[in-house]
Amino acid sequence: MENRICQLFGIQYPIIQGGMIWASGWELVSAVSNAGGLGILGAGSMYPEVLREHILKTQKATSKVFGVNLPLMYPNIEEHIQTIIENQVKIVFTSAGNPSIWTEKLQSHGIKVAHVVSSIKFAKKAENAGVDAIVCEGFEAGGHLGKEETTTFCLIPDIARNIEKPLIAAGGIATGKQILAAMILGADAVQMGTKFVATREASVHQNFKEKVKSLKDGDTYSTLKEIGNVRLVKNKFFDEIQQAYSSHASKEDLIKLAGERRAKQGMFEGNLDDGKLEIGQCASLVDEILSVDDVFKSLIEEFNSAKKEMDCLDFF
Known part of the structure; x- marks a missing residue:
C-alpha cells in the first residue's frame, strides 16, 4: 500500500x-x-x-x-x-x-x-x-x-x-x-x-492487559480537566476523583490526589484499584x-x- x-x-x-x-x-x-x-x-x-x-x-x-x-x-x-x-x-x-x-x-x-x-x-x-x-x-x-x-x-x-x-x-x-x-x-x-x-x-502489566480486554462501553471517562484532561478506566482511584469533586477539591488537592506514580502503579505494576489506568474508548x-x-x-x-x-x- x-x-x-x-x-x-x-x-x-x-x-x-x-x-x-x-x-x-x-x-x-x-x-x-x-x-x-x-x-x-x-x-x-x-x-x-x-x-x-x-x-x-x-x-x-x-x-x-x-x-x-x-x-x-x-x-x-x-x-x-x-x-x-x-x-x-x-x-x-x-x-x-x-x-x-x-x-x-x-x-x-x-x-x-x-x-x-x-x-x-x-x-x-x-x-x-x-x-x-x-x-x-x-x-x-x-x-x-x-x-x-x-x-x-x-x-x-x-x-x-x-x-x-x-x-x-x-x-x-x-x-x-x-x-x-x-x-x-x-x-x-x-x-x-x-x-x-x-x-x-x-x-504494561498483564493485569492491565486483562482489564483492557474486559472493558465494555462506558467503562472509561475523561476527567481531571483542571490539571490535564485524561481518559481513565473507572476504578477505585477514579471513584476517589469523583468524591474529591463532590467535596469541591482545589486544583492543588487534585494534583496531590493524582500523584506522580499513579500511572506507573496501575499500568506497569498492575495495581488495578489504586492506579491511574489510561486507555481509549475503543477498548470495548x-x-x-x-x-x-x-x-x-x-x-x-x-x-x-x-x-x-x-x-x-x-x-x-
Missing part, C-alpha cells in the same frame, strides 16, 4: 503504534516495525538513560524504521532530544506543547517530525511550524486529551480540508473497518494505541490479547474485506 505517510516514513502499511507511557517499550516497537507499521517508543515514561537503552535495544531487534513520542510538557526534553539525535532516530512524534520550538532542530539532523493536535487551530499552527505530518487525535483517545471534545470522525475531515500536510488519524480506532473509514474521511494513515496495549509485546472493541503479527493480519484482512464490500455498494 503506497500513500503519503508510507512514502514519508518508509513503511509498508499506514499503521502507526501510539507512543504510550509504560506500554511502548522496545519489544512492542520493534514488533510493530517488523510487521510493516511504524513503532513508536513512549519517552513520556522514560528517563534519558532509559530512553537510550530502549533505542539501542530496538535497533538491535529491527532493521526497520521506528520513532520516539516526545510529550513536550515533560521534563528532560533537552536530554531526550540529544539522545534521539546522538542515536540517529529517524522519526519523532511531538505532543503537548509548541512544535515550533524543536521541529527545526530535529529536521536539521534529518529527523521527520509529526505533531499531535486536537483542533483545526493547532493543526494550522503545527503546519506553520513546518512539521512533516500532523496527527489529529479525537476525544475517544486514551491518556491525555486536548481541551476540545471533538470526536475523531468529526476532526478528520475538518482538519483534512484545512491543511496540506499528510494527516494521521488517532483516537478510538481499533479495527480494519475503522482504518478504511478514517481514510475515506481524509486521513493518510492511522495511529492506534489501545489495540496495541492488548498485545503480548506491550510492556478489544476482545483478546494477541501478538503484534496477529493484530496486523487481522487489521489488514478486515480492511481489505471492508474495501471490497464498499466497492459493491450502490446506494445512489
Whole structure:
C-alpha cells in the first residue's frame, strides 16, 4: 500500500503504534516495525538513560524504521532530544506543547517530525511550524486529551480540508473497518494505541492487559480537566476523583490526589484499584490479547474485506 505517510516514513502499511507511557517499550516497537507499521517508543515514561537503552535495544531487534513520542510538557526534553539525535532516530512524534520550538532542530539532523493536535487551530499552527505530518487525535483517545471534545470522525475531515500536510488519524480506532473509514474521511494513515496495549509485546502489566480486554462501553471517562484532561478506566482511584469533586477539591488537592506514580502503579505494576489506568474508548472493541503479527493480519484482512464490500455498494 503506497500513500503519503508510507512514502514519508518508509513503511509498508499506514499503521502507526501510539507512543504510550509504560506500554511502548522496545519489544512492542520493534514488533510493530517488523510487521510493516511504524513503532513508536513512549519517552513520556522514560528517563534519558532509559530512553537510550530502549533505542539501542530496538535497533538491535529491527532493521526497520521506528520513532520516539516526545510529550513536550515533560521534563528532560533537552536530554531526550540529544539522545534521539546522538542515536540517529529517524522519526519523532511531538505532543503537548509548541512544535515550533524543536521541529527545526530535529529536521536539521534529518529527523521527520509529526505533531499531535486536537483542533483545526493547532493543526494550522503545527503546519506553520513546518512539521512533516500532523496527527489529529479525537476525544475517544486514551491518556491525555486536548481541551476540545471533538470526536475523531468529526476532526478528520475538518482538519483534512484545512491543511496540506499528510494527516494521521488517532483516537478510538481499533479495527480494519475503522482504518478504511478514517481514510475515506481524509486521513493518510492511522495511529492506534489501545489495540496495541492488548498485545503480548506491550510492556504494561498483564493485569492491565486483562482489564483492557474486559472493558465494555462506558467503562472509561475523561476527567481531571483542571490539571490535564485524561481518559481513565473507572476504578477505585477514579471513584476517589469523583468524591474529591463532590467535596469541591482545589486544583492543588487534585494534583496531590493524582500523584506522580499513579500511572506507573496501575499500568506497569498492575495495581488495578489504586492506579491511574489510561486507555481509549475503543477498548470495548478489544476482545483478546494477541501478538503484534496477529493484530496486523487481522487489521489488514478486515480492511481489505471492508474495501471490497464498499466497492459493491450502490446506494445512489
